[in-house]
Each structure stands twice: as C-alpha cells, then as structure tokens.
Amino acid sequence: MGAYLLRRLGYMLVTLLVIATATFFLMKMLPGTPFNNDRLNDQQLANMNAKYGLDQPVAIQYLKYMSNLVQGDLGDSYKYVGRSVTEVISERIGPSALIGFQALIVGTLVGLALGVTSALRHNSLLDYTSVTLAVLGMSIPSFIFAALLQYYVGLKWGLLPPALWKGYEYTILPTLALSVTVIATVARFIRTEMLDVINQDYVMTAQAKGLNQRKVIIRHVLRNALIPVVTMLGPLAVNIMTGTLVIEKIFSVPGLGEQFSLSVIVNDYSVIMGITLFYSFLFIFMVFIVDILYGLLDPRINLRGGSQKG
Amino acid sequence: MSMELERTKNNSQLPQSAAPLFPADSIPEDLFVPEPVDASLQEQTSGPMKSVWQDAWQRLVKNKGAVLSLFMILLITFLALAGPAMSGRTYDEQNLLFSNLPPKVPGLEWLGFDGIDSKGINQYEVRGVTENFWFGTDEFGRDLWTRVWKGTQISLLIASLAALLDLIIGVAYGGISAFYGGRTDTVMQRIIEVLMGIPNLIVIILFILILEPGIFSIVLAMIVTGWVSMARVVRGQILQIKAQEFVMASRALGASNSRLIVKHMLPNAIGPILVTIMFTIPSAIFFEAFLSFIGLGLQPPLASLGMLIQDGYVAMRYFTYKLVFPGIIISVLMISFNLLADGLRDALDPRMKK
Numbered sequence: 085m086g087a088y089l090l091r092r093l094g095y096m097l098v099t100l101l102v103i104a105t106a107t108f109f110l111m112k113m114l115p116g117t118p119f120n121n122d123r124l125n126d127q128q129l130a131n132m133n134a135k136y137g138l139d140q141p142v143a144i145q146y147l148k149y150m151s152n153l154v155q156g157d158l159g160d161s162y163k164y165v166g167r168s169v170t171e172v173i174s175e176r177i178g179p180s181a182l183i184g185f186q187a188l189i190v191g192t193l194v195g196l197a198l199g200v201t202s203a204l205r206h207n208s209l210l211d212y213t214s215v216t217l218a219v220l221g222m223s224i225p226s227f228i229f230a231a232l233l234q235y236y237v238g239l240k241w242g243l244l245p246p247a248l249w250k251g252y253e254y255t256i257l258p259t260l261a262l263s264v265t266v267i268a269t270v271a272r273f274i275r276t277e278m279l280d281v282i283n284q285d286y287v288m289t290a291q292a293k294g295l296n297q298r299k300v301i302i303r304h305v306l307r308n309a310l311i312p313v314v315t316m317l318g319p320l321a322v323n324i325m326t327g328t329l330v331i332e333k334i335f336s337v338p339g340l341g342e343q344f345s346l347s348v349i350v351n352d353y354s355v356i357m358g359i360t361l362f363y364s365f366l367f368i369f370m371v372f373i374v375d376i377l378y379g380l381l382d383p384r385i386n387l388r389g390g391s392q393k394g
Numbered sequence: 395m396s397m398e399l400e401r402t403k404n405n406s407q408l409p410q411s412a413a414p415l416f417p418a419d420s421i422p423e424d425l426f427v428p429e430p431v432d433a434s435l436q437e438q439t440s441g442p443m444k445s446v447w448q449d450a451w452q453r454l455v456k457n458k459g460a461v462l463s464l465f466m467i468l469l470i471t472f473l474a475l476a477g478p479a480m481s482g483r484t485y486d487e488q489n490l491l492f493s494n495l496p497p498k499v500p501g502l503e504w505l506g507f508d509g510i511d512s513k514g515i516n517q518y519e520v521r522g523v524t525e526n527f528w529f530g531t532d533e534f535g536r537d538l539w540t541r542v543w544k545g546t547q548i549s550l551l552i553a554s555l556a557a558l559l560d561l562i563i564g565v566a567y568g569g570i571s572a573f574y575g576g577r578t579d580t581v582m583q584r585i586i587e588v589l590m591g592i593p594n595l596i597v598i599i600l601f602i603l604i605l606e607p608g609i610f611s612i613v614l615a616m617i618v619t620g621w622v623s624m625a626r627v628v629r630g631q632i633l634q635i636k637a638q639e640f641v642m643a644s645r646a647l648g649a650s651n652s653r654l655i656v657k658h659m660l661p662n663a664i665g666p667i668l669v670t671i672m673f674t675i676p677s678a679i680f681f682e683a684f685l686s687f688i689g690l691g692l693q694p695p696l697a698s699l700g701m702l703i704q705d706g707y708v709a710m711r712y713f714t715y716k717l718v719f720p721g722i723i724i725s726v727l728m729i730s731f732n733l734l735a736d737g738l739r740d741a742l743d744p745r746m747k748k
Contacts, residue, residue: 099588103596110600223728225680227687228721231707239711326595330687334707345688348603356603360596367593 092375096368103364104153108146111353158358163350169358172343179249180332180339184324186259191266191320198267199274200306206279214271221268227330230261234334247336258335262327266320273316277309284308311381318371325363446742450665453741460737463730470727474550477543481528485544486695488534492523497530497538497715530715532705536695542719545697549724552609552698553678556616557671563617564624565667569655571625572632583629586622594619598681602690609692612685616678627670631663665742672735676728683724699724 133139140148152159158169202214238246238257245254281287282305290300328341336342340359347355454460478485496510510516529538571582598615605611635641641658649657679699685691686700687707694701699720706717 095587099592102588103592107600110604113604219729219733220725223676223732224725225683225728227684227703227707228725231703231710231717231721235710235714322593322595325593326684329595330684333688348599349689360600364593364596 089376092372096372099368100361100365104150104361105146107357107360108149109142111357112142112145153361158361159354161352161355163347163352163355169354172355173340173358173362176338176340176343178339179255179337180328180341183255183258183262183331183337183339184328186255187262187266187324187327188320190259191263192270194263195267195270196274198271200278200301202271202275203278203282203309204301211275215275218268218272218275221264222272224264226261226265226327227334229264230258230331230334233257233261247334249336249338254335254337258331258337261331261335262324265323265327269316269320269323270313273313274309277312278305281305281309311378314374314377314381318367318374321370322367325366446665450738450741454737457737457740459733460741463734463737466726466730467734470546470723470730471550474543474546478540478547481537481539483537483540485540485697486536487540488536492525492527492531493533494713495521495523495527495531496713497528497719498526529719530713532716533709538702538716538719541697542699542702542723545699545702545720546723546727548609548692548697549679549682549699549727552612552616552682553675555609555613556620556678557674559613559617560621560624560674561667561671563621564670565628565660567621568625568628568630569632569659572629572636573651573655573659575636579629586625589619589622592619595681598685599690602685607691607693612682612691616681620674620678624667624670624674627666628663631666632659635659635662669735669739669742672731672738676731676735679724679727679731699727 130139138145149159156170158173161167161169161172164172198214198217202211205211234246234257237243244257246257248254287300287304290304291297295303325341328337328339329344330341331337332339332341333345340362343355344359346352347359496508498508508516527537527539529542531538532541567582571579594616597619601615601618602611605614636659641654644654644658682691682698683700683703686698687704689704691700691704692698702720703717703724706713706720710717
C-alpha cells in the first residue's frame with residue numbers, strides 16, 4: 085500500500101509538472117498581448133513588460149514561474165492591477181464550490197433513489213421511465229437545461245430568481261441545472277450495478293436463509309452496488325467543473341468558471357493559467373482520492389498490482 | 395450434419411432394426427429404391443450461415459431505441475446536407491428587412507409555425523413579408539432554416555473528423571503498444587497514464603486559445619487527448635486476441651506481423667472500436683457546442699449548433715424559436731448517438747448486456 089501510494093503520488097507530480105509546463109509554453113505561444121490598449125506608448129509597454137517580467141528570456145520566465153508555483157504563488161493578474169492570481173481564485177472559489185457540492189449531493193441522492201427503484205422494479209413502467217430520463221439527462225447538454233430552467237422557472241413562472249447571486253435562493257437554479265447530468269449518470273450506473281449484484285449467489289443465499297427483503301437489499305445488494313459508484317466521483321467532478329464554466333455564465337454566478345470565461349475574453353493569461361492549473365490539480369487529486377477510497381472499500385482490489393490496471 | 399448423410403444412415407439402419415419383423419431375405423432386392431443423390435445439397439448446413447455482422451445487425455434491429463436512433467441520425471444527416479439548399483437562401487445572406495421574423499410554414503400554423511411573435515403580433519402581415527421562413531430569421535435577417543442545417547452540417551463534420559483522427563491515432567498507438575508488448579508497452583502506457591491525468595476540457599480550451607479559431611483547430615484541440623481512450627480500448631482488445639490460438643497458428647504458418655495485425659487482430663477488435671467511435675461523436679458534438687457557448691468556437695457568419703444555441707440563448711426571452719430549433723437538434727443528435735452506441739455495444743457483444 086505504501087509503495088503504491090508513493091508511486092501514485094509520483095505520477096501525480098509528473099502529471100502536474102507536464103500540465104504546468106505545457107500551459108506555460110502554450111501561453112507564451114498565444115497570439116496578442118495582455119496589454120493591448122491603444123493608448124499605451126512603447127515606453128509604457130516596455131515598463132509593463134518589465135514589471136511582469138515579460139522582458140526576460142522565456143527560459144528564465146519559466147524557471148521563475150515554476151519556482152513560484154512550488155511555493156503556491158501563481159503570479160499577478162495582468163488585468164486586475166495589484167492582485168495576485170491566488171487572490172482572484174480564492175475570492176471566486178466560494179460560489180463555485182457551493183453550487184458544485186450541492187449539485188453533487190442532490191445529484192447523487194436523487195440518482196441513487198432513481199437507480200435503486202428502477203433496479204428493484206426491473207422492467208416495469210417505472211424502470212423504463214427512469215431509464216429514459218437517464219438517457220435524456222446524460223445526452224442533453226447541461227446548458228440547454230440551464231436555459232430552459234432560467235426561461236421557465238425564472239422568467240415565465242417567476243418562481244426563483246433567474247440569475248445573479250444575492251442569497252441562498254439564487255443558488256437553487258444553478259444547482260439544479262448542474263445536477264441533471266449527475267442524477268442521470270448515477271441513476272444509470274446504480275441500476276446496472278444493482279442488477280448485477282442481485283443476480284449474485286450470495287444474495288440468493290441471504291434470501292434462502294430467510295432474511296427479509298429489506299435487509300437483503302440494504303445489507304447485501306446496495307452495499308456492494310455502491311462500491312463502484314465511488315469510481316464515478318472522478319468523472320462526475322470533472323463533469324461538474326465543465327458544467328460550472330457555462331452554468332455560471334448563464335446564471336451570472338460570480339464563480340471560477342465565470343472568471344475563466346471573462347479572462348479568456350480579455351487575455352488575462354496569468355489568471356487563465358492559474359485557473360487551469362487549479363482545475364487540473366483538483367481533477368488529479370480527485371482521481372487519486374477515488375483510487376485510494378476504492379481500494380479501502382473493496383478489499384478484493386489489490387492496490388499493489390496497480391500496474392496491471394492500465 | 396448433411397441431410398444426405400442422415401438419409402443414407404437411416405437407410406442402412408432400416409434392414410437391421412426391422413430384422414425381427416421382416417427377415418432381410420424376405421424382402422427382394424428390387425423393392426429397394428435408391429434415394430436420389432443431389433450433389434448441391436451435400437454441403438448444406440442446418441441454417442443459413444450468418445456472419446458476425448449479420449448476427450449483430452439482427453440483434454440491433456430488435457432494439458427499437460437503436461433503430462429509431464439510427465433513423466433520426468440518418469434523417470438529420472440528410473437534412474444537414476440537403477437542408478441549406480432547400481430554402482433557396484445562403485447561410486450568410488443578410489437582409490435587415492427580414493430581421494427577427496418568427497417561424498412560419500404554410501399548413502403547419504397549428505404547430506406554432508404561424509409567424510406570430512411573443513407579443514401576439516403576426517410579423518409577416520405587419521411587415522408585409524410574403525416569403526416564408528420555416529425556422530424564422532435572426533437579427534440580421536439571415537434565414538435560420540439554412541443556418542440551423544448548415545450548423546448541423548458543420549457540427550457533424552467536426553465530430554466525424556475528430557472521431558476519424560481519434561480512430562487513426564488510437565488504433566496505431568494502442569495496436570503498437572499491445573502488439574510489441576514488453577518495454578515498448580511499458581513506456582507507451584506510462585505516457586498514456588500521464589495524459590489520462592490531464593482533464594481534456596483544459597487541454598481543449600488551451601489549444602483553442604493558441605490556435606486560430608476555426609473548424610480544424612477545434613478538431614485538433616479535441617484529438618490532443620481524445621485518442622487516449624481509443625488507444626486503451628484497442629490495446630485491451632489486442633492483448634486479448636494476441637493470446638489466442640488462431641494468432642499462434644497464423645504465426646506458425648509464417649504470417650508477417652503486418653498480416654497478423656491487419657488480417658487477424660483489427661477485424662476481431664472492430665466491435666469495441668466501433669462502439670468507442672459512436673461514443674466519441676456525441677461528446678465531440680457536445681464539446682463544440684460547449685466551446686462556442688463560452689465564446690471559443692467558430693467565427694460568424696459561419697454557423698455551428700453551439701453558436702446558434704449561444705445566439706439563441708442571448709435572445710431567448712423574446713425570440714424563443716432561435717434557441718428551440720438548434721436546441722432540439724443537438725439534443726436529438728446526442729440522444730440518438732448515445733442510444734445507438736449502447737445498442738451497438740449490446741448487439742456486438744451479447745455477453746456484455748447491461
């Protein structure tokens with residue numbers, strides 16, 4: 085286990101290094117400059133470049149960026165004068181994290197309920213309905229749902245605020261829009277897993293020895309069906325991150341995703357890089373945690389044999 | 395078992411089994427009539443031969459969702475190719491006299507194609523427009539029917555190109571990695587493990603930022619990491635096939651590596667490859683729409699489903715039809731591709747039925 089952890093940590097670091105390096109050089113290749121204001125004269129531009137260290141050779145900029153990165157310093161924003169990227173991110177992370185977590189929790193719970201009922205009433209009308217809903221939820225892009233929610237619930241019926249961020253009720257629509265894909269994915273996954281487990285011999289044994297159906301379902305079926313759901317957490321987290329980029333834009337949520345689309349428009353490279361690295365780190369960390377959790381939850385999985393899993 | 399063989403066997407058994415009742419010598423030779431031999435029947439088998447594909451096709455046809463999906467995909471593809479030519483207008487033809495006209499189709503007024511806008515005014519009558527715009531027009535008076543199908547065409551083009559390139563790179567990489575095995579495989583898998591750790595969304599956005607916006611840069615950005623899943627599928631398949639006896643037999647008969655790969659391994663791995671492609675296409679359609687939506691997509695006046703949705707979203711409140719048509723088409727396309735891919739997976743590998 086210890087060796088496996090170390091190996092995985094090593095991979096994580098290499099991946100992060102690759103991402104940071106690639107992001108850095110891609111940003112250097114970007115056309116245009118962050119200081120594209122026509123009123124700036126050459127001297128002012130040179131001063132600006134010097135201030136941000138952009139006048140130095142790329143190799144030195146790279147080394148400096150990396151050494152700052154190790155210390156958790158992502159540089160200064162080109163657009164928000166005097167503010168560091170870390171500041172920008174930490175200010176923006178709150179709303180994103182809130183709707184992200186809410187969507188994850190709501191989505192998992194609703195998805196779980198749908199998936200379990202659908203597996204227990206296999207091939208019933210209820211099952212077909214929930215399978216259909218799951219296919220719809222997985223296929224239809226989340227921004228279409230978001231637009232529909234905003235139009236009907238927010239504008240036409242006026243039940244909830246259609247946009248902005250001024251109180252708890254403002255989080256509901258973005259959360260719902262984000263959780264649709266999560267619900268669908270979890271429901272579908274749980275259904276398949278449960279159907280799989282229900283047909284196992286040990287479930288038949290449990291039924292044969294006279295355990296009541298509820299206990300069989302909770303203790304034997306659900307518990308075993310839930311283990312692989314942990315593996316869904318990684319992809320789901322990515323899904324939510326992708327979702328926040330558009331959904332925050334639609335609902336004007338002052339989160340990281342909205343900041344990202346803003347920075348893209350104004351060429352604020354340092355912020356783009358910072359958010360990219362931040363997202364990548366989150367993603368890699370999630371995958372790492374999920375792998376460890378999976379190993380702990382399911383003793384049948386041998387973590388030391390990790391190299392076989394590719 | 396051939397029918398002919400069976401009959402001759404019965405004939406030969408008849409005298410023996412009948413022996414106690416009718417002693418053989420009580421039946422004269424001339425009572426025996428030889429069964430006519432039809433040479434064409436000799437090789438006949440009990441049922442018609444079915445190839446893997448016919449078998450899979452028959453299973454697929456039984457899956458109503460998959461058949462409907464296939465039909466919808468074909469229909470949308472047809473309209474995407476033929477639609478822009480049907481209205482007689484080009485996708486970038488502007489005419490401000492016709493701006494923001496609601497959809498109108500003569501004969502389909504009861505379905506909402508009546509040319510009446512969100513305020514209940516018949517814009518066609520008020521403005522004296524005699525032409526009909528089936529999906530309405532945008533703020534520049536461009537015909538949305540043409541633009542929507544042109545956009546579908548471009549989205550499908552992007553998705554197919556991305557899937558095709560994923561296929562080529564993924565098959566080559568996965569194939570080489572699994573076929574040569576050993577150190578090659580180890581090194582190639584380490585590279586994949588690092589690539590897998592990079593969220594593809596991030597890579598796509600970064601590449602879009604540095605490349606000139608356009609169809610090809612979107613495709614390029616999507617395949618940078620997109621091929622990895624294909625490579626893994628192919629590698630898994632080839633590793634499995636490599637260990638089977640027919641490959642050993644073929645090798646023993648002196649088949650070259652390239653012959654082994656082309657003639658034996660790829661045909662046997664084609665099922666999972668096809669399924670992976672079918673899942674790649676909807677995700678490529680989604681990413682294109684996603685990129686357009688956050689402002690990293692194609693440049694106007696070119697249209698894609700994502701751009702039309704973005705335009706439609708902005709005008710959603712008063713001109714809902716601008717969002718409805720591209721929204722429905724992208725949703726139907728994604729649902730159909732996902733269902734068809736599911737159906738194909740079940741049809742090609744009945745053991746893996748979900």
